[in-house]
Amino acid sequence: MxxxxxxxxxxxxxxxxxxxxxxxxxxxxxxxxxxxxxxxxxxxxxxxxxxxxxxxxxxxxxxxxxxxxxxxxxxxxxxxxxxxxxxxxxxxxxxxxxxxxxxxxxxxxxxxxxxxxxxxxxxxxxxxxxxxxxxxxxxxxxTMEQIAFSPMPARIARFIADVANQNDEHSALLTHDAIAKELGSAREVITRILKYLQSEEIIKLSRGKITITDLRRLEELANQLSD
Amino acid sequence: MxxxxxxxxxxxxxxxxxxxxxxxxxxxxxxxxxxxxxxxxxxxxxxxxxxxxxxxxxxxxxxxxxxxxxxxxxxxxxxxxxxxxxxxxxxxxxxxxxxxxxxxxxxxxxxxxxxxxxxxxxxxxxxxxxxxxxxxxxxxxxTMEQIAFSPMPARIARFIADVANQNDEHSALLTHDAIAKELGSAREVITRILKYLQSEEIIKLSRGKITITDLRRLEELANQLSD
Missing domain, CATH: 2.60.120.10 (Jelly Rolls)
Incomplete structure (x- = not known):
């Protein structure tokens, strides 16, 4: 008691x-x-x-x-x-x-x-x-501002950065499906953008895990607003 | 006083x-x-x-x-x-x-x-x-649900229906630009969708004015949610 x-x-x-x-x-x-x-x-x-x-x-x-x-x-x-x-x-x-x-x-x-x-x-x-x-x-x-004004890559970058940050790590245990659900998008769209981020050497993809390789650029992208 | x-x-x-x-x-x-x-x-x-x-x-x-x-x-x-x-x-x-x-x-x-x-x-x-x-x-x-879940044609249909309804008329004095601003989209996107709605004989476009020709189908479209 x-x-x-x-x-x-x-x-x-x-x-x-x-x-x-x-x-x-x-x-x-x-x-x-x-x-x-x-x-x-x-x-x-x-x-x-x-x-x-x-x-x-x-x-x-x-x-x-x-x-x-x-x-x-x-x-x-x-x-x-x-x-x-x-x-x-x-x-x-x-x-x-x-x-x-x-x-x-x-x-x-x-x-x-x-x-x-x-x-x-x-x-x-x-x-x-x-x-x-x-x-x-x-x-x-x-959240509304994110949905209305942020391009999807920026929203994904923000989400990965936040999850990694919560865990105090440079990686996030996330499937493409989980990100799609989180952001209300299709898995195919997410996969394409994640692959783009990997090709830019901002993140590295492995099974169910995303490792941040360039935090500065990830944050830059996350803060970017569309016009 | x-x-x-x-x-x-x-x-x-x-x-x-x-x-x-x-x-x-x-x-x-x-x-x-x-x-x-x-x-x-x-x-x-x-x-x-x-x-x-x-x-x-x-x-x-x-x-x-x-x-x-x-x-x-x-x-x-x-x-x-x-x-x-x-x-x-x-x-x-x-x-x-x-x-x-x-x-x-x-x-x-x-x-x-x-x-x-x-x-x-x-x-x-x-x-x-x-x-x-x-x-x-x-x-x-x-509004958030509209942005997150409604496809753009449904959002446009909802907006036209609402404006016409407010004026108690079957038409709305609206430019493509005004709709784009309202819904946070590009004018080109709006124009393309409006032309589609016209080709479907749901609305009729004239300078600065949209006339509803099939209110039932416009309302149907307005209520449609994406999946």
Whole structure:
């Protein structure tokens, strides 16, 4: 129980500013949940669990076309809080976001029922939700700019650089299929561009792995915008 | 003055639920502003005027690449309220939205200074801002789905159908250039697709005007998603 309480104040520092009563309510109702790699947390409007803080692991938020084509909107890592999973609290939110675990992931959840008790009487909590929403909105706008303005090679370069960077390495374990899914493109398109990047000696391709051989040029390409 | 007060309660019905003091403050500080067609209201983070209600006319919100390529995010019509122009109130909003008048436009503004006085002590006003933000977020997500999943012919069909619909007509006054700007594409691409739609006898092209000859097939195309 002590550990649990510590988790709440660690992952939801907002609770330090809540009244004793609200603080206690959150601690009493917060849940720990574990998801396996590729497990679905939220599918369209089909779940509304509450505010989800990532204790460890990674969540991917994406949109999906009726035909199954996906585009990643943003990813959430340790200490990030997913507000979309509590979007039923926000009126007029009329779109379907999907959330899956990218690796085995542990989350701490303040359930919707708890938030619905606290929100109407706690302006600070509402401000917290508003700030989270604004943050995700910013994330989505960044992705939108990439899709609208970046040529595909730049988007691929950005994605490889980011994945390698997360792992603190000069390589990324990525299949052509995984990149296609990530960027909402066809595998053939991705393969052609990856081969081009290899011919330019920016990356080196091997089975399921991409090694960065010229990080400076990869970053240059990643920052390039189309006109 | 009487007219002005009426305007406030008409375009910001939220004020009916504000205290007498806040209500008076809003009425005393609200401004009427007029913008000419193509005039810029908001350019990146360069202005922060407040909550902007459209009294008549139309505002276009868009993002722009460094090279000047634009993609329309959403449009605001009579009675819509622009929350982005008050985004300085929302922390963590880290992107540049541009706003221009699409026609001569009259707006009613609750200035930022007023909102900053009311917001901290009025939870209803914050909820109002949150709802507006969620609504715009939904609009942007819709656009994102179009960009990510809709083939260009479907996007063009949707745009023509929407413009014609707004004017309650079977035609739209649109140049190929205007469509290209709207959808963030090249004029040549748009021209080729429009000619295809004409050859399919879905639309008829004349100088600066597109007439819909088969609304059913245009709508069908507009609703088509790529896979």
């Amino acid at each position: 002590k550990t649990h309480e510590n988790l709440v104040s660690t992952y939801f520092p907002i609770t330090a500013n809540c009244s004793g009563e609200h603080n206690q309510l959150i601690r009493n109702t917060a849940l720990i949940k574990r998801f396996r790699k590729d497990e679905t947390i939220l599918h369209g409007g089909k779940a509304c669990s509450g505010l989800v803080a990532i204790v460890n692991g990674q969540l991917r938020a994406y949109i999906q076309s009726p035909a199954g084509k996906q585009v990643t909107l943003y990813r959430l890592y340790n200490y990030d809080v997913c507000v979309m999973s509590a979007s039923c609290l926000i009126k007029n939110m009329q779109f379907d976001i999907h959330l899956t675990a990218q690796s085995d992931t542990t989350v701490l959840i303040i359930p919707t029922a708890t938030i619905e008790l606290i929100n109407p009487v706690n302006p600070m909590f509402r401000q917290y939700t508003l700030d989270l929403l604004a943050q995700r909105f910013s994330d989505v706008m960044w | 009487k007219t002005h007060e009426n305007l406030v309660s008409t375009y910001f019905p939220i004020t009916a639920n504000c205290s007498g003091e806040h209500n008076q403050l809003i009425r005393n500080t609200a401004l009427i502003k007029r913008f000419r067609k193509d005039e810029t209201i908001l350019h990146g983070g360069k202005a922060c005027s407040g909550l902007v209600a459209i009294v008549n006319g139309q505002l276009r919100a868009y993002i722009q690449s460094p090279a000047g390529k634009q993609v329309t995010l959403y449009r605001l019509y009579n009675y819509d309220v622009c929350v982005m122009s008050a985004s300085c109130l929302i922390k963590n909003m880290q992107f540049d939205i541009h706003l221009t008048a699409q026609s001569d436009t009259t707006v009613l503004i609750i200035p930022t200074a007023t909102i900053e006085l009311i917001n901290p002590v009025n939870p209803m006003f914050r909820q109002y801002t949150l709802d507006l933000l969620a609504q715009r977020f939904s609009d942007v997500m819709w």
